[in-house]
Amino acid sequence: MQQSIRLDGKTALVTGASSGLGWRFAQVLAEAGATVALAARSTDKLEQLKLEIEQAGGAAYVAKMDVTDVASVRAAVLATESALGGIDILINNSGVNRQQRAIEVEEADYDFVTDTNCKGAFFVAQAVGRGMIARKCPGRIVNIASVAGLRVLAQLSTYCMSKAAVIHMTKTLAHEWGRYGINVNAICPGYIETGINRDYWETEGGKKLINMLPRRRVGKPEDLDGLVLLLASDQSGFINGAVIAADDGLAVA
DSSP: OOOSSOOTTOEEEEETTTSHHHHHHHHHHHHTTOEEEEEESOHHHHHHHHHHHHHTTOEEEEEEOOTTOHHHHHHHHHHHHHHHTOOSEEEEOOOOOOOBOGGGOOHHHHHHHHIIIIIIHHHHHHHHHHHHHHHTOOEEEEEEOOGGGTSOOTTBHHHHHHHHHHHHHHHHHHHHHGGGTEEEEEEEEOOBOOTTTGGGGGSHHHHHHHHHSTTSOOBOGGGGHHHHHHHHSGGGTTOOSOEEEESTTGGGO
């Protein structure tokens, strides 16, 4: 794949890199020339991704991180900064979901979703932002929100709430950190086919959902490549606090 945007000399941290969109984001950034720190709880999968990136001619580093544990977040960011000389780009991607009606949500369900999607995302951004400010270096933070933060999706109350929080977090951090040359933006993907949900789209329920979508299709992880690269690069210097839907028109349907 030919890339017009280059990230040579940059270091990027990707959370939730052990599967799905995070895996793809890491590959794309590495192909563009960035040294990519791969963060997740499952280091076995990260080692596999690291090997794939290195075999393709890229550079990667494994950082064990549990985003629901602030001490783990801070330790992983510090280790990455020490090993790679600072972080220029954060793809703040970790996220979980639990589908259920609002009346069925228990405290444990609520905490499961919000501890990762809200609390985790904030403290990862904070740890990386602190390093950028201390180094007096401009940076790029890309929060992966969701179309669910822009419109209501059935039986996803806590998920919708958590992603709406990520959107507003993006705006507040952009406002506060813009003076330091840190650009903070959010991507709101729509329905994207990944290894985790691939089988679902072949079920009766999955096919029914596809027929309700504006173009009767789901996206592929590579549909986000260009947007991620743009927001991670110096070419996004005038884009700050933006919330960009990449959902095939679902948010306005």
